[in-house]
Amino acid sequence: MPNAQPIPAPRRPSCKECAALPAAGLPRAARGAGSWRRAARLSSICLLLAALALPAGAVEPDEMLQDRGLEARARQISQELRCLVCQNQSIDDSNAALAKDLRVLVRERLSAGDSDEAVLSFVEARYGEFVLLRPKLNAHTLLLWLAPALLLLGAVVGVLRRARRSPAPAAAPLTEAEQRRLAELLQREQP
Amino acid sequence: MIIELGHFALILALAVAVVQMLLPAWGARIGDVKLMAVAPPAALAQLTLLSFSFLSLTHAFITSDFSVETVWANSHTAKPLIYKFSGVWGNHEGSMLLWVLILALFGAAVALFGRNLPDSLRANVLAVQAAIAVSFLIFIVFASSPFARIPPQVEGRGLNPILQDPALAFHPPFLYAGYVGLSMAFSFAIAALIEGRTDAAWARWVRPWTLAAWMLLTLGIAMGSWWAYYELGWGGWWFWDPVENASFMPWLAATALLHSALVMEKREALKVWTILLAILAFSLSLIGTFLVRSGILTSVHAFAVDPRRGVFILGILTLLIGGALALYAWRAPQLRQGGLFAPISREGGLVLNNVLLTTACATVFIGTLYPLALEALTGAKISVGPPYFNLTFGPLMLPLLLAMPLGPLLAWKRGDLLGAAQRLGAASAISVLAAVVILALRWRGPWLAPFGIAVGVWVIAGAVSEWATRVKLFAAAGAEVLRRALGLPRAAYGGMLAHIGVGVTVIGIIASSAWRSEEVVILKPGERAAIAGYDLAFRGVAPRQGPNYQEVVALLAVTRDGAAVTELTPSKRTFAVPQQTTTEAGIYVGWRGDLYVVIGDEQTAGGWVVRLYFNPLVRLIWLGAVLMALGGLLSLSDRRLRIGVPQRARRALAPAAE
Numbered sequence: 001m002p003n004a005q006p007i008p009a010p011r012r013p014s015c016k017e018c019a020a021l022p023a024a025g026l027p028r029a030a031r032g033a034g035s036w037r038r039a040a041r042l043s044s045i046c047l048l049l050a051a052l053a054l055p056a057g058a059v060e061p062d063e064m065l066q067d068r069g070l071e072a073r074a075r076q077i078s079q080e081l082r083c084l085v086c087q088n089q090s091i092d093d094s095n096a097a098l099a100k101d102l103r104v105l106v107r108e109r110l111s112a113g114d115s116d117e118a119v120l121s122f123v124e125a126r127y128g129e130f131v132l133l134r135p136k137l138n139a140h141t142l143l144l145w146l147a148p149a150l151l152l153l154g155a156v157v158g159v160l161r162r163a164r165r166s167p168a169p170a171a172a173p174l175t176e177a178e179q180r181r182l183a184e185l186l187q188r189e190q191p
Numbered sequence: 192m193i194i195e196l197g198h199f200a201l202i203l204a205l206a207v208a209v210v211q212m213l214l215p216a217w218g219a220r221i222g223d224v225k226l227m228a229v230a231p232p233a234a235l236a237q238l239t240l241l242s243f244s245f246l247s248l249t250h251a252f253i254t255s256d257f258s259v260e261t262v263w264a265n266s267h268t269a270k271p272l273i274y275k276f277s278g279v280w281g282n283h284e285g286s287m288l289l290w291v292l293i294l295a296l297f298g299a300a301v302a303l304f305g306r307n308l309p310d311s312l313r314a315n316v317l318a319v320q321a322a323i324a325v326s327f328l329i330f331i332v333f334a335s336s337p338f339a340r341i342p343p344q345v346e347g348r349g350l351n352p353i354l355q356d357p358a359l360a361f362h363p364p365f366l367y368a369g370y371v372g373l374s375m376a377f378s379f380a381i382a383a384l385i386e387g388r389t390d391a392a393w394a395r396w397v398r399p400w401t402l403a404a405w406m407l408l409t410l411g412i413a414m415g416s417w418w419a420y421y422e423l424g425w426g427g428w429w430f431w432d433p434v435e436n437a438s439f440m441p442w443l444a445a446t447a448l449l450h451s452a453l454v455m456e457k458r459e460a461l462k463v464w465t466i467l468l469a470i471l472a473f474s475l476s477l478i479g480t481f482l483v484r485s486g487i488l489t490s491v492h493a494f495a496v497d498p499r500r501g502v503f504i505l506g507i508l509t510l511l512i513g514g515a516l517a518l519y520a521w522r523a524p525q526l527r528q529g530g531l532f533a534p535i536s537r538e539g540g541l542v543l544n545n546v547l548l549t550t551a552c553a554t555v556f557i558g559t560l561y562p563l564a565l566e567a568l569t570g571a572k573i574s575v576g577p578p579y580f581n582l583t584f585g586p587l588m589l590p591l592l593l594a595m596p597l598g599p600l601l602a603w604k605r606g607d608l609l610g611a612a613q614r615l616g617a618a619s620a621i622s623v624l625a626a627v628v629i630l631a632l633r634w635r636g637p638w639l640a641p642f643g644i645a646v647g648v649w650v651i652a653g654a655v656s657e658w659a660t661r662v663k664l665f666a667a668a669g670a671e672v673l674r675r676a677l678g679l680p681r682a683a684y685g686g687m688l689a690h691i692g693v694g695v696t697v698i699g700i701i702a703s704s705a706w707r708s709e710e711v712v713i714l715k716p717g718e719r720a721a722i723a724g725y726d727l728a729f730r731g732v733a734p735r736q737g738p739n740y741q742e743v744v745a746l747l748a749v750t751r752d753g754a755a756v757t758e759l760t761p762s763k764r765t766f767a768v769p770q771q772t773t774t775e776a777g778i779y780v781g782w783r784g785d786l787y788v789v790i791g792d793e794q795t796a797g798g799w800v801v802r803l804y805f806n807p808l809v810r811l812i813w814l815g816a817v818l819m820a821l822g823g824l825l826s827l828s829d830r831r832l833r834i835g836v837p838q839r840a841r842r843a844l845a846p847a848a849e
Binding site: 087093144152 | 425427430432433534542546547549550553554557558561565569571572573574575576577578579582583586587711712713791800
């Protein structure tokens with residue numbers, strides 16, 4: 001059954017890489033609870049400053065940067081990059097080995113002092129435009145980016161043109177027959 | 192043997208569907224009552240045959256008959272009974288069979304309850320339903336039969352473990368019932384186009400069926416999102432995944448249809464548009480079904496893996512959607528338009544609703560299919576991910592949410608915007624207050640979130656204000672208020688409840704995405720971690736044997752300010768067939784939000800990766816969806832909408848209801 005797919009198509013495990021999760025064995029001394037609590041407070045501040053939609057991460061403790069500001073930026077960038085071996089997952093969400101490599105790469109570039117844009121174009125140069133979850137604005141995505149505005153404009157123009165063709169009901173005076181019927185009705189209402 | 196009988200019943204159902212497609216439509220054309228009368232018994236026969244066919248496949252799954260290819264490929268003897276059952280539709284072939292079964296169910300409903308419909312309308316509607324059934328049955332019989340036999344196997348290949356879950360077991364039936372429910376609106380629209388007219392019975396029929404389909408779709412989508420939240424193990428609940436978009440587009444279209452049908456029923460306006468929307472809503476359901484089923488979303492090339500199916504699918508889509516649209520283009524201009532209205536009016540508000548919802552729907556459509564089209568045309572591969580959808584969908588929803596409380600307060604034909612705004616004084620004060628309070632409490636940001644919450648509060652308060660206005664709360668004596676409250680039609684309560692549900696969902700979405708906190712830590716037994724005011728002590732891990740999996744269960748004791756709160760047991764399950772691991776989150780539901788804990792890998796240096804999340808008010812997302820569905824149910828129970836009840840004294844009542 002080549003294209004037999006369950007509903008909905010499984011995201012995570014459909015990706016072969018994810019099914020056999022690499023045991024991330026790069027050890028780092030487990031930290032004590034106290035430092036973590038402090039770090040938690042700090043990191044929550046950083047994360048709160050970050051964007052509105054913040055999906056959770058697959059990021060491993062050993063990948064994370066010491067610098068909380070850089071780490072927050074790395075998370076942000078990770079959500080913009082596609083895990084190439086998965087089905088529509090960002091590298092921030094994916095457990096695949098490739099996603100992990102990319103996360104580490106992003107952090108390396110950030111540590112080297114790259115700007116966010118520089119990191120994104122560095123990854124794009126290596127993996128192609130497909131890796132960007134936010135399509136770049138260029139000739140072949142122009143229509144994509146303009147579509148919502150054009151559609152809305154088209155719909156509004158369509159509605160307005162129709163409204164002009166069939167003008168709003170004017171308070172036309174009653175015809176003589178209607179006047180008579182009204183008087184008749186009013187008379188009947190009175191006791 | 193039972194399988195062969197099921198297969199035979201399926202083929203018979205196809206034959207019956209062909210008859211039901213041709214004879215009644217011909218009868219309606221030449222005005223032959225006998226030919227038209229073929230439709231109802233044929234619809235019932237179809238239901239009987241397909242039920243038998245479906246039951247025979249179910250029997251094969253439950254008895255693990257591995258001489259049937261579908262069963263062998265998707266089931267396993269060690270699977271718990273409920274998943275053997277849900278396995279019937281957890282695969283391509285079985286789910287297609289479920290699809291036509293639900294279609295037959297709706298067709299039978301028209302046959303049984305449609306006695307008050309004009310004969311020719313009923314005949315045409317059932318003929319169109321049969322035409323849909325014929326295309327699907329041909330597809331099933333010739334390109335994806337669930338009854339294919341193979342040499343008997345000892346053991347099956349099992350069902351994908353992440354699908355072995357109660358919420359997901361019932362997600363597809365709800366979703367399909369919603370998709371297929373929209374076929375009713377479609378069939379009625381086509382019948383109206385064939386007859387060249389729409390009458391009162393037409394409008395009265397379309398709305399409840401759309402409402403029912405919309406309700407089921409709402410629940411189906413909510414179930415899927417709820418499943419993604421707790422099962423996929425990172426607490427996300429919406430990913431703008433093409434598969435999700437495939438179900439979201441019909442929902443958006445159905446929501447628009449629901450509102451335009453309202454205008455048509457009450458005011459006879461927007462007829463032509465409503466018919467087009469009914470066609471589009473079901474077309475999106477068809478596209479949704481096939482997008483997911485065909486595998487085209489994974490890659491354009493998956494289409495070529497089984498070209499026969501691909502060609503079938505394209506053929507059905509072209510025939511049904513193209514045919515419907517062609518008929519529309521030909522016949523729609525002949526339909527009489529009625530009911531003029533001023534731009535500022537209830538109708539005007541509903542037109543705005545339709546403009547924004549259809550634009551949003553089209554945006555999702557373009558975003559989902561653009562990469563496929565681009566690759567097919569130019570070979571360039573791009574990704575359209577969540578950043579695109581968040582950027583385009585959000586701005587389209589904002590005006591819709593802001594206008595939502597105003598619409599119901601405007602009068603039909605010509606409304607008073609200023610008067611409506613004045614009646615919403617209290618609602619605007621409450622939402623401004625909400626924004627200020629949240630800004631003060633959450634001064635660290637993000638800055639936009641409090642305004643988002645205020646929009647949600649505005650929608651809820653607006654719906655409550657609508658009720659207060661209609662029952663003259665604060666303006667009339669207590670007895671009068673009570674009399675008015677009891678006198679309001681259930682449909683009015685349903686609408687308000689559904690609007691409140693939207694507000695609740697908005698608050699849940701904003702709060703959970705803006706103020707979510709997370710921690711990734713490595714913990715050894717005895718160590719502790721903290722998040723969002725909770726302290727978690729990691730007690731260690733233990734193995735456990737499940738019915739068809741082995742799992743490693745972690746135990747974490749949760750305390751808050753020294754007081755014990757709960758114990759969480761997140762786990763990692765390893766399934767033998769098919770070989771796969773899944774994560775089961777440990778979730779504690781507090782009134783502030785969910786504490787969500789997932790366990791990761793064991794580290795070579797000792798300790799386990801533990802991911803902690805706190806998702807504030809995340810439950811409101813699904814609570815809102817349930818409220819929306821309840822609103823639909825309430826509205827559906829309204830006497831005026833109940834099938835078969837003639838509209839008594841509607842004309843006399845209408846002015847009083849305003």
